[in-house]
Amino acid sequence: MDLLPTEEQQQIIDTLRGKLLNAAPVERLRPDRHGQVGNPDSELWPQLAELGFLGLGIAEEHGGIGLTAVEEALVFREFGRALVSLGILGITLGSHLVAGHDSSLLTAILGGEPVGIASPRGPTTSGTKISGSFHLLDAADARHVVVILPEGVGLVERTAFSEVDGRMSMDSNTILQRGKLDLVAPLFWSPAASEMVHTRAILLLSAYAVGMAEAVLAMAVDYAKVREQFGKPIGSFQAVKHKCADMAIAAEVASCQVAFASIIVAKGEREAVYQAHAAKIVAVDAALKNAAQNIQVHGAFGFTAEADAHIYVKRSHVVDFLAGDLREQRAALIRTITPPN
Amino acid sequence: MNLDFTPEDELFRAEARDWLNENVPRAQRPPEGQAMREFDLAWQRRQFNGGWAGVSWPVEYGGRGLSLTEQLIWYEEYARAGGPSSELLFVGCNHAAPTIMARGTQAQKDYHLPRILRGEVAWCQGFSEPNNGSDLGGLRCRAEIDGDHLVVNGSKIWTSGAHLADWQELLVRTDPAAPKHKGISWVICDMRSPGIELRPILIMTAPGHHHFNQVFYTDVRIPLSNVVGEVNDGWNVAMSTLGFERGTASMSEQIRYGAILEKLIEIARERFGKQVLEYDEIGARLAQLRAETQAVRAMTYTTASRVARGSLGSEASITRAFVSQLQQRIRRIAVDVIGPDSIELPDVDPWIRPYLRSYSNTIAAGTSEIQRNIIGERVLGLPR
Numbered sequence: 001m002d003l004l005p006t007e008e009q010q011q012i013i014d015t016l017r018g019k020l021l022n023a024a025p026v027e028r029l030r031p032d033r034h035g036q037v038g039n040p041d042s043e044l045w046p047q048l049a050e051l052g053f054l055g056l057g058i059a060e061e062h063g064g065i066g067l068t069a070v071e072e073a074l075v076f077r078e079f080g081r082a083l084v085s086l087g088i089l090g091i092t093l094g095s096h097l098v099a100g101h102d103s104s105l106l107t108a109i110l111g112g113e114p115v116g117i118a119s120p121r122g123p124t125t126s127g128t129k130i131s132g133s134f135h136l137l138d139a140a141d142a143r144h145v146v147v148i149l150p151e152g153v154g155l156v157e158r159t160a161f162s163e164v165d166g167r168m169s170m171d172s173n174t175i176l177q178r179g180k181l182d183l184v185a186p187l188f189w190s191p192a193a194s195e196m197v198h199t200r201a202i203l204l205l206s207a208y209a210v211g212m213a214e215a216v217l218a219m220a221v222d223y224a225k226v227r228e229q230f231g232k233p234i235g236s237f238q239a240v241k242h243k244c245a246d247m248a249i250a251a252e253v254a255s256c257q258v259a260f261a262s263i264i265v266a267k268g269e270r271e272a273v274y275q276a277h278a279a280k281i282v283a284v285d286a287a288l289k290n291a292a293q294n295i296q297v298h299g300a301f302g303f304t305a306e307a308d309a310h311i312y313v314k315r316s317h318v319v320d321f322l323a324g325d326l327r328e329q330r331a332a333l334i335r336t337i338t339p340p341n
Numbered sequence: 342m343n344l345d346f347t348p349e350d351e352l353f354r355a356e357a358r359d360w361l362n363e364n365v366p367r368a369q370r371p372p373e374g375q376a377m378r379e380f381d382l383a384w385q386r387r388q389f390n391g392g393w394a395g396v397s398w399p400v401e402y403g404g405r406g407l408s409l410t411e412q413l414i415w416y417e418e419y420a421r422a423g424g425p426s427s428e429l430l431f432v433g434c435n436h437a438a439p440t441i442m443a444r445g446t447q448a449q450k451d452y453h454l455p456r457i458l459r460g461e462v463a464w465c466q467g468f469s470e471p472n473n474g475s476d477l478g479g480l481r482c483r484a485e486i487d488g489d490h491l492v493v494n495g496s497k498i499w500t501s502g503a504h505l506a507d508w509q510e511l512l513v514r515t516d517p518a519a520p521k522h523k524g525i526s527w528v529i530c531d532m533r534s535p536g537i538e539l540r541p542i543l544i545m546t547a548p549g550h551h552h553f554n555q556v557f558y559t560d561v562r563i564p565l566s567n568v569v570g571e572v573n574d575g576w577n578v579a580m581s582t583l584g585f586e587r588g589t590a591s592m593s594e595q596i597r598y599g600a601i602l603e604k605l606i607e608i609a610r611e612r613f614g615k616q617v618l619e620y621d622e623i624g625a626r627l628a629q630l631r632a633e634t635q636a637v638r639a640m641t642y643t644t645a646s647r648v649a650r651g652s653l654g655s656e657a658s659i660t661r662a663f664v665s666q667l668q669q670r671i672r673r674i675a676v677d678v679i680g681p682d683s684i685e686l687p688d689v690d691p692w693i694r695p696y697l698r699s700y701s702n703t704i705a706a707g708t709s710e711i712q713r714n715i716i717g718e719r720v721l722g723l724p725r
Binding site: 001002003004005006009070221224225232233235236238241242244245246248249252253254256257259260261262263264274275277278279281282285327329330331333334335338339341 | 342343344345346350410413421599603606615618619620624625627628629631632633635636637638639640642643645646647649650656659660662663710712713714716717718720721722723724725
């Protein structure tokens with residue numbers, strides 16, 4: 001029993017963190033760089049592909065790296081920390097959906113071809129055919145879109161959506177559209193009740209949220225150490241220190257649970273569903289609360305466009321709504337009759 | 342990263358489970374008084390006779406010297422079997438004994454450790470004073486050296502179980518001229534010594550509930566041979582004990598609360614109906630508590646992993662701060678789950694007294710505010 005990363009896993013984390021610090025510093029999302037509206041991250045996909053970070057959890061026989069949900073969760077923390085476009089989730093889930101079914105499409109995705117995400121705006125129907133109204137995330141330049149529904153995860157062609165209509169997103173670095181599916185049969189479909197892709201989606205979103213919760217904790221602490229008022233660093237005042245301590249608690253709770261859940265998901269045990277729901281509850285809770293506290297610790301500067309604090313708030317809200325928001329996660333958890341122990 | 346236990350661990354788990362299922366007391370633990378003392382001591386003796394006392398104690402002191410993983414398994418099985426909390430023996434088993442092991446003389450070890458382990462004695466803690474709670478380092482209870490004795494004068498307060506204890510771990514000021522953390526000594530005080538007087542302090546849980554005390558010391562003579570560590574080095578001695586309390590000792594408590602929460606969910610399902618609960622406010626809170634309780638298990642495993650790698654730092658204070666508040670919220674929701682009848686205070690009371698008692702969770706053994714200072718300064722490196 002060991003809940004800490006192995007040496008090899010730590011190497012993966014360090015390599016990716018180093019790569020993202022250079023290729024995707026959070027400053028890239030500031031107004032004076034790539035513009036506050038838009039998303040520069042599709043340039044990242046081929047680079048991540050080259051380093052082997054795409055297809056991490058895909059079996060070697062299908063052309064992946066042959067690692068597990070544990071390593072995927074570890075890299076998704078780093079993606080969250082760096083606010084990498086959620087298109088990375090489209091690529092990861094897309095590759096799981098097609099692995100073993102369509103090798104040329106898998107090769108394209110693992111080479112860095114963008115895959116969008118579709119998330120329901122309201123009630124949907126699924127089964128052999130999907131209908132409903134969706135938000136499309138970072139899907140504008142994608143051939144395929146991963147549709148995340150309560151009943152499962154499917155892959156459809158982007159052209160299967162009708163009435164596609166661009167929308168400004170609260171998270172202005174996410175490229176947002178609306179679109180409809182009307183009795184569209186997915187190219188590939190993984191039911192939540194019998195397979196792991198849906199649970200994996202919940203887990204990876206949780207990991208992404210942990211990365212965000214930890215990133216804003218670090219931002220707040222760094223700022224509280226240097227910003228002075230009344231002749232002292234504000235971090236010496238308990239009103240600020242205790243806020244930071246609460247952020248550290250929330251991040252640690254979420255981090256431990258996501259690590260725990262990732263091991264169970266990797267094993268493919270039935271318990272994985274419960275553990276993933278629990279992970280998303282504590283992780284999204286931590287991301288939302290920490291992101292808000294981080295703005296408060298930064299004061300008026302935290303409220304500006306050029307402080308990166310606001311982007312974490314907005315991305316946390318987007319992550320909350322994917323694969324079921326806190327309300328749905330809690331309903332799912334309380335529905336479970338006997339928890340694993 | 343893995344959650345695999347070795348075949349030896351699994352064998353140990355099976356043995357622990359069997360023994361606990363046969364031996365855990367079925368009778369309700371008395372909430373206070375001599376009956377509670379007898380209950381806790383009898384259960385400790387039973388564990389000792391069964392070879393299960395001091396699973397985490399080194400073999401040389403009569404324990405089983407088990408690895409942290411095995412301790413974790415023991416705590417899990419203990420909680421699963423519904424083992425009682427043995428609160429009165431906590432100070433002896435988890436404070437005094439580890440401190441004596443770490444800093445005590447051979448004579449102190451030989452005399453006290455077996456008595457603690459065999460369930461013959463109860464200990465209490467004499468740390469807080471009327472004017473020094475969170476600011477423990479400023480304590481004033483005086484002790485002057487007179488020949489081969491210390492002579493103690495002063496007062497301690499909030500001393501849980503002083504009226505039921507045989508011994509006390511007592512912090513006294515032995516050098517009033519030294520800087521505040523450098524003039525303190527950690528001594529073993531016989532609670533039957535002449536000059537000790539107790540004033541019972543009733544607590545808020547229920548009328549007449551005698552839990553803690555103010556203790557007055559008037560010319561109380563304690564042999565110098567009862568000083569643990571060096572005279573005037575008591576602050577360092579005490580810190581090693583507090584570190585223990587904030588670390589692994591509360592593991593079983595953390596696990597026990599899972600069962601308490603599940604019982605509440607069962608009651609809520611019966612009262613509100615399964616369907617209603619799903620999108621109901623109480624259902625959402627219960628789900629949140631379930632997620633957090635599961636996360637505590639993950640945190641406990643993480644702590645064990647850090648200890649196994651020798652890398653446990655101040656992170657344990659994060660777990661403790663979180664757990665004390667989580668337990669409080671679990672106790673609090675009981676009132677809403679039970680509904681109007683929770684304003685009754687029945688004799689057999691699994692919910693209301695524990696709820697009221699939980700107000701102390703974020704005060705005792707370091708307030709939540711002190712815990713946050715520790716997290717802020719030692720974990721995050723924020724300035725004092």
